[in-house]
Amino acid sequence: MSEQPKTANDHYDEVSLNLHKEELQVSKKWMETANVTVYKKSYTEEKQILVPVRREELIIEKKILNSEGETDKSIETIRIPLREDRIEVTLHPTLLEDVEIYKNQYEEIKQVIETLKEEKVHIETIGDVKLADNNQLL
Structure with a gap:
């Protein structure tokens, strides 16, 4: 709403004008601009490797002789396992990265x-x- 200018011919005894001035006021507001979730995730991988294993066994061969002292065609074999390699798998965690947040x-x-x-x-x-x-006045 604007005020009309007053002239001397309007026959007013008193004229009152309200003068305004805009002032600058700056304020700040702390706002959340992002939401971050940090977590670790584990992945699995199946690994296949070939490992040579040794075995030690005691072998007993028994040959059947006939009456002339010759070896008959039948041979009896006995195998007794003495020692063998057993595979042991041990997992050692190693440091991959050191992440600071x-x-x-x-x-x-x-x-x-x-x-x-x-x-x-x-x-x-x-x-x-x-x-x-x-x-x-000015």
Whole structure:
């Protein structure tokens, strides 16, 4: 709503104008801009390797002889296991990476540009009117 300019011909005894000025007020609000979840995830991998194993056994061969002292075609073999390699698998965790996670705050300067309005009194005269102190009202 704008006020209409008042002239001397309007026959007002007193004129009152409210002058306004905009002032700049800057405030800040701390806002969450992201949500981060940090966790470890394990993956499995099946690995297949070939391992040579040794065995030691005692072999007993029994040959059946006939009456002439010759070896008959039947041979009896007995195998007794004495020792063998047994496979033992041991898993050793090794450090792959050392990951550090921390927060860091830093400050920067941002420029804010805003246009402010201010109202001032302007006096227009018609005719030969002399004001006592023109700077006092302006």
